[in-house]
Amino acid sequence: MSPRTDTRGSRRTILAHIRARSGIARVDIARDTGISPATVTTVTAELLAKGLVAEVLAEPDSGTKRGRPRVLLALNSDAFLLAGAKISNNHITVAVIDFGGELVADHVMPLPRARGTARDMADYVHAALTETLAPIGKDVADLASIGVGLSGFVDAESGEVHWSPTLSTRNVPFRDVLTDRLGVPVQIDNDANLAALAELWFGAGRGMSDFIVLTIEEGVGMGIVLDNRLFRGTRGIGAEFGHIKVQLDGALCRCGQRGCLEAYIADYALLREAGAAIGADQMDGTGAPQQIDSLIALAESGNHAAQSIIDRAGRMFSLGVANVINIFDPELIILSGERMRFFSYFEETFRQRLAQNIIDIDRDPARITVHTWEDLLWAKGAAALAMEGLTDRILQEPAG
Amino acid sequence: MSPRTDTRGSRRTILAHIRARSGIARVDIARDTGISPATVTTVTAELLAKGLVAEVLAEPDSGTKRGRPRVLLALNSDAFLLAGAKISNNHITVAVIDFGGELVADHVMPLPRARGTARDMADYVHAALTETLAPIGKDVADLASIGVGLSGFVDAESGEVHWSPTLSTRNVPFRDVLTDRLGVPVQIDNDANLAALAELWFGAGRGMSDFIVLTIEEGVGMGIVLDNRLFRGTRGIGAEFGHIKVQLDGALCRCGQRGCLEAYIADYALLREAGAAIGADQMDGTGAPQQIDSLIALAESGNHAAQSIIDRAGRMFSLGVANVINIFDPELIILSGERMRFFSYFEETFRQRLAQNIIDIDRDPARITVHTWEDLLWAKGAAALAMEGLTDRILQEPAG
DNA sequence: GCCATTTAATTTGGTTGTCAAATTTATTTT
DNA sequence: AAAATAAATTTGACAACCAAATTAAATGGC
Numbered sequence: 089m090s091p092r093t094d095t096r097g098s099r100r101t102i103l104a105h106i107r108a109r110s111g112i113a114r115v116d117i118a119r120d121t122g123i124s125p126a127t128v129t130t131v132t133a134e135l136l137a138k139g140l141v142a143e144v145l146a147e148p149d150s151g152t153k154r155g156r157p158r159v160l161l162a163l164n165s166d167a168f169l170l171a172g173a174k175i176s177n178n179h180i181t182v183a184v185i186d187f188g189g190e191l192v193a194d195h196v197m198p199l200p201r202a203r204g205t206a207r208d209m210a211d212y213v214h215a216a217l218t219e220t221l222a223p224i225g226k227d228v229a230d231l232a233s234i235g236v237g238l239s240g241f242v243d244a245e246s247g248e249v250h251w252s253p254t255l256s257t258r259n260v261p262f263r264d265v266l267t268d269r270l271g272v273p274v275q276i277d278n279d280a281n282l283a284a285l286a287e288l289w290f291g292a293g294r295g296m297s298d299f300i301v302l303t304i305e306e307g308v309g310m311g312i313v314l315d316n317r318l319f320r321g322t323r324g325i326g327a328e329f330g331h332i333k334v335q336l337d338g339a340l341c342r343c344g345q346r347g348c349l350e351a352y353i354a355d356y357a358l359l360r361e362a363g364a365a366i367g368a369d370q371m372d373g374t375g376a377p378q379q380i381d382s383l384i385a386l387a388e389s390g391n392h393a394a395q396s397i398i399d400r401a402g403r404m405f406s407l408g409v410a411n412v413i414n415i416f417d418p419e420l421i422i423l424s425g426e427r428m429r430f431f432s433y434f435e436e437t438f439r440q441r442l443a444q445n446i447i448d449i450d451r452d453p454a455r456i457t458v459h460t461w462e463d464l465l466w467a468k469g470a471a472a473l474a475m476e477g478l479t480d481r482i483l484q485e486p487a488g
Numbered sequence: 489m490s491p492r493t494d495t496r497g498s499r500r501t502i503l504a505h506i507r508a509r510s511g512i513a514r515v516d517i518a519r520d521t522g523i524s525p526a527t528v529t530t531v532t533a534e535l536l537a538k539g540l541v542a543e544v545l546a547e548p549d550s551g552t553k554r555g556r557p558r559v560l561l562a563l564n565s566d567a568f569l570l571a572g573a574k575i576s577n578n579h580i581t582v583a584v585i586d587f588g589g590e591l592v593a594d595h596v597m598p599l600p601r602a603r604g605t606a607r608d609m610a611d612y613v614h615a616a617l618t619e620t621l622a623p624i625g626k627d628v629a630d631l632a633s634i635g636v637g638l639s640g641f642v643d644a645e646s647g648e649v650h651w652s653p654t655l656s657t658r659n660v661p662f663r664d665v666l667t668d669r670l671g672v673p674v675q676i677d678n679d680a681n682l683a684a685l686a687e688l689w690f691g692a693g694r695g696m697s698d699f700i701v702l703t704i705e706e707g708v709g710m711g712i713v714l715d716n717r718l719f720r721g722t723r724g725i726g727a728e729f730g731h732i733k734v735q736l737d738g739a740l741c742r743c744g745q746r747g748c749l750e751a752y753i754a755d756y757a758l759l760r761e762a763g764a765a766i767g768a769d770q771m772d773g774t775g776a777p778q779q780i781d782s783l784i785a786l787a788e789s790g791n792h793a794a795q796s797i798i799d800r801a802g803r804m805f806s807l808g809v810a811n812v813i814n815i816f817d818p819e820l821i822i823l824s825g826e827r828m829r830f831f832s833y834f835e836e837t838f839r840q841r842l843a844q845n846i847i848d849i850d851r852d853p854a855r856i857t858v859h860t861w862e863d864l865l866w867a868k869g870a871a872a873l874a875m876e877g878l879t880d881r882i883l884q885e886p887a888g
Numbered sequence: 889g890c891c892a893t894t895t896a897a898t899t900t901g902g903t904t905g906t907c908a909a910a911t912t913t914a915t916t917t918t
Numbered sequence: 919a920a921a922a923t924a925a926a927t928t929t930g931a932c933a934a935c936c937a938a939a940t941t942a943a944a945t946g947g948c
Contacts, residue, residue, distance in 0.1 A: 098934075115896060124936050129898055131934095155895025156943040310815075314714075321817035322698035322714065328814040328847050333807050336735065345845060347807075407733050407747075411811065414728040415710075417721035445745060447728045498905075515925060524907050529927055531905095554916040555924025 098123050099483045102131050103140065104316065106161050108295035110188075111144055113158030132161060139167050140187070140482065163188045168232035170478060171220070172470025173213050174279060175238040175254050177202050180216040183467035184224075184231075189290045189475070194464055195220035203253065206260045210269035217270070233481075234274045235473030236266060237466060239307070242278040244320060244473075249276070275477035280329075282469025283424050284311020284318055289472035292422050292459050300418045302329060302409065303425035308350045310412070330354070334407045352404040355380055355427075358397055365393040377426075384430055402434035403441055410445030413454050421456045428460045498523050499883050502531050503540065504716065506561050508695035510588075511544055513558030532561060539567050540587070540882065563588045568632035568878060571620070572870025573613050574679060575638040575654050577602050580616040583867035584624075584631075589690045589875070594864055595620035603653065606660045610669035617670070633881075634674045635873030636666060637866060639707070642678040644720055644873075649676070675877040680729075682869025683824050684711020684718055689872040692822050692859045700818045702729060702809065703825035708750045710812065730754070734807045752804040755780055755827075758797055765793040777826075784830050802834035803841055810845030813854050823858045824865065831858050 101121050106112060109120075114132060118125045135141040142164040146157055165188035174181045176199075184193040197216040204212075213236060217228050240252025247263025249255055255262065266274040277285075284301040287293035293301070297316045303309040310329030312319040330350035331343055338347030342356060351357050355377075362371060362383050370391075371382045387394035409421065423431065431438075439456075446453060461468070501521050506512060509520075514532060518525040535541040542564040546557055565588030574581045576599075584593040597616040604612075613636060617628050640652025647663025649655055655662065666674040677685075684701040687693035693701070693713060701711040710729030712719040730750035731743055738747030742756065751757050755777075762771060762783050770791075771782045787794035809821065823831065831838075839856070846853060861868070 113896075125897070126899085126937080127935055133898095153895080154893070154945040156897070156941095158896060314719075319714075321815075322819060328817075331847050332811045332814050333734070333845055334736065336803060336807055343847065345847075347845075403736055407736055411732045412815075414732050415721075415812075415815065445733055445747075447731050447743065513925075525926070526908080526928085527906055533927095553924080554922070556912095556914040556926070558925060 098127055099131055099134075100479075102128060103135060103479060103483070105295075106135075106141055107163055107189075107289070110162045111160045112162075113146075113160055115158060117161075138482065139164055165190060168478060169226065169230055170233050170235075170471055170474040171217055171231050172235040172237070172282075172467045172472065172474055173216055174282065174466035174470050175199070175209065175213070175236065176466075177253070180212060181464065181467040182216050182220040183464050183471045184220055184226075185468070185471045185475075187475075191464070191468070193220050193224050194467065203256050205256055206249075206262050206265040207269070209254060209262075210266050213266065214270055228270055228272060231272050231474075233474040233478035234266070234270060234272050235470040235475075235477065236262075236274060236276045237279040237282045237470040237473065238262075238276070239279045242276055244275065244277040244281070247276060273477060273481065275473045277470075277473050279466060279469075280309035281311050281318055281320065282466050282473065283309065284313055284469075285472035285476065286461070286465060286469035287311075287422050287424070287459065288313050288316075288318065289475055290468060291461075292457055293420070296420055298418055299420040299422060300412060300416060301422045301424055302412070303423075304353060304405075304427040305355075305425045307354055308408075309425075312416070329408065329412070332408055332411065334404050349404060349408040353401040358383060358401060361397045362394070365397070366391070380427070380430075384433060388433070398430075398434060399437065402437045406438045406441035407445060409438075409456075410442055413442075413446045418454050421454050423456065423458045424461060424465065426460070426463065426465075428458050431458050431460075498527055499531055499534075500879075502528060503535060503879060503883070505695075506532075506535075506541055507563055507589075507689070510562045511560045512562075513546075513560055515558060517561075538882065539564055565590060569626065569630055570633050570635075570871055570874040570878060571617055571631050572635040572637070572682075572867045572872065572874055573616055574682065574866035574870050575599070575609065575613070575636065576866075577653070580612060581864065581867040582616050582620040583864050583871045584620055584626075585868070585871045585875075587875075591864070591868070593620050593624050594867065603656050605656055606649075606662050606665040607669070609654060609662075610666050613666065614670055628670055628672060631672050631874075633874040633878035634666070634670060634672050635870040635875075635877065636662075636674060636676045637679040637682045637870040637873065638662075638676070639679045642676055644675065644677040644681070647676060673877060673881065675873045677870075677873050679866055679869075680709035681711050681718055681720065682866050682873065683709065684713055684869075685872035685876065686861070686865060686869035687711075687822050687824070687859065688713050688716075688718065689875055690868060691861070692857055693820070696820055698816075698818055699820040699822060700812060700816060701822045701824055702812070703823075704753060704805075704827040705755075705825045707754055708808075709825075712816070729808065729812070732808060732811065734804050749804060749808045753801040758783060758801060761797045762794070765797070766791070780827070780830075784833060788833070798830075798834060799837060802837045806838045806841035807845060809838075809856075810842055813842075813846045818854050821854050821856045823856065824861060826860070826863065826865075828858050828860045831860075 101123065102117055105117050105121055114128045115125065118128045132141060140163065141161050144160045144162045146160050165186040167187040169184065169186060171182060171184045178199050180197045180199060182195045183191060186192055195216065197219055199212060214228060221227055238252050238254045240254065241250040243250065247261055249260050249262040251258050263274055263276045283303045287301050293299050293313060299313050301311040308330030331341065331345065331348045333347040334349050334352065335347040339351040339357065340346055341348035341351035359379055370386060371379055383394055387398045502517055502523065505517050505521055514528045515525065518528045532541060540563065541561050544560045544562045546560050565586040567587040569584065569586060571582060571584045578599050580597045580599060582595045583591060586592055595616065597619055599612060614628060621627055638652050638654045640654065641650040643650065647661055649660050649662040651658050663674055663676045683703045687701050693699050697716045699713050703709040708730030731741065731745065731748045733747040734749050734752065735747040739751040739757065740746055741748035741751035759779055770786060771779055783794050783797065787798045
């Protein structure tokens, strides 16, 4: 069976709680978490000593109350500097954050080539980080932890990349190559998981124990948070939301299979249909994002073909989301990703369709939130990954 | 956030391990679980003192070895008597087992009516248990724990039944009604979860940490085991595998929605199609199970309509299973339920289709096992539920 | 202005779970 | 019988908690 990996439960819970409800008093932590006040004192003392947490001034407090005033705690933003890097097809996006999760610097560096050896990519990541940090007078060595996201089949625990469009070889211990090159602890993960981590650590998922994040961009992704932790599938890889099948022998997907959700709603799928049904002269723009814009505009101006394309995408998406809800019964679903800009266009259809496809029980159905991050979503997710790794490491250390 | 529910980790792990590998020595438990030999000694001493575990004679052991001989441990079958009851449409099936999981008695009692108040049903369950126990000279009061399964929306944790075809009222605290009437601790659960529990405690899932059980009978069910525990959805209800959608605006399901998997592969779905395409004179039998037999026979004898019906069911099923695999990436999938008798008929198609629909990575795909239990599957699952409740309660007790 | 009251935070003392290292026990080999 | 080997246990210590008692820091009433 599995080895013992139980790591200081209270410490983790308390730190997570302070992060979620920044500016919280010890009493309230004890009440909310069920941990005894005695333990909260002990643990927070340790966190203060380590510099992770700081006491902040209580607001002068309107209502005049008796008793010893509560002392509020918050993460100590200055404690550490962290960075996340997302390797895409043709560029690396970097976000540098402080320990409080605030963005300190960001940068996009074009990639000389889309594919290379692990060592090459490590060099590029180093360059991207250096370029990002230079303006604020910092250096890669000033970082406490780095998270790197890339697409493909990535085993976050072992740090191995089984396959990625980014790397020219298979089964590479990419995390170790990066740690070696950068001289700072690195975590890696599949990019689909990054959005969920971003929501969990900095976004709409703060303080929620169970939720699911779905993203639409070039591809379609899913991240699952169960019991306050990212669920990475039982073997470290999973949650291939983009490739769940919504139609028997359906549309051809770029993965080579048929009927994948992605084959109905990803950029290339929409444009493929548009290409067949709508004259090229009616579609403005050259890049994919521009063409999608153009397609939406056509639909809004009453073009039936365009409307039909968008409409089907909406219906298929609702089918996929319904299946996720039927399986997990989550309390919250967060829809994210750049393409959610268009959500309002088919929201009506989507919600209506969804209601037709989820099992109706006597309680509130899953709440569905749309959270469109700026284009830094993925890099911030990578930074969240860095954060996760850092706190894991710190909490591992003996109580200095 | 969540209250502390951490319950004596090692104790649970060690007991589970002894159950999984009956007749195991302390050294091996320590090696397998990563728990220190010192702790294994302490914990097993406690389990022995409580009578849950017994030392069994080591087999005379072929290979002659030096050193102190290992003392094998196994569950003490005589420790407790447990019962599981499954309430179906027109009968209650009961299985009585000992603490080792061996069947001691079983019985089917017809139900006077399909639907009643919680109190009525509690009376019926009491009657069914009494009838089962009488021949072995036992009584309901001799039971240490009882598990009851029924279909509908059952919250196992709170013990409430939000809705069930069996109960005439909604939102009933059915567990408490049962405990009250029977005078013995009762657990209740949705029947879909029972099959997974049966596999986890007594079946192909013994000793596996993560797997998924899919069942086809009147309906279609799914049970999910993650990290050695049944995953009941984030809010206690979930895993509606029968109602995941495999076709947009597809066949009408008895749940009122369209395109549910169940609407393609459950008994009623097959017979609905058969009724339309095959003359009633060609279909033998009157009950659903007999008619399904007849349909399979027709298909095997070359009837194209029958073949086509079965074939589509197989294709749709493979689609549903593929989706589950793509989401969870489990190491093992167990196909169970009475209808798996016919699996061999479409196994070829199923496996081939499945391979076309799961994401192909550089490692072994999920292993798929067919495990057709005798008709006691559900009742044994309910008994496993009783077992789970019992051990939880025992491990909670102070180390007497 | 001082004492009672109230609430937050801390300290004290003790329990429990766990392990590393040393020791005992039960067996086979020499 | 002594040496070797391997399993199981005991010992001693430590870390994580918590309940209860105590201390700290404010306000309200007189």
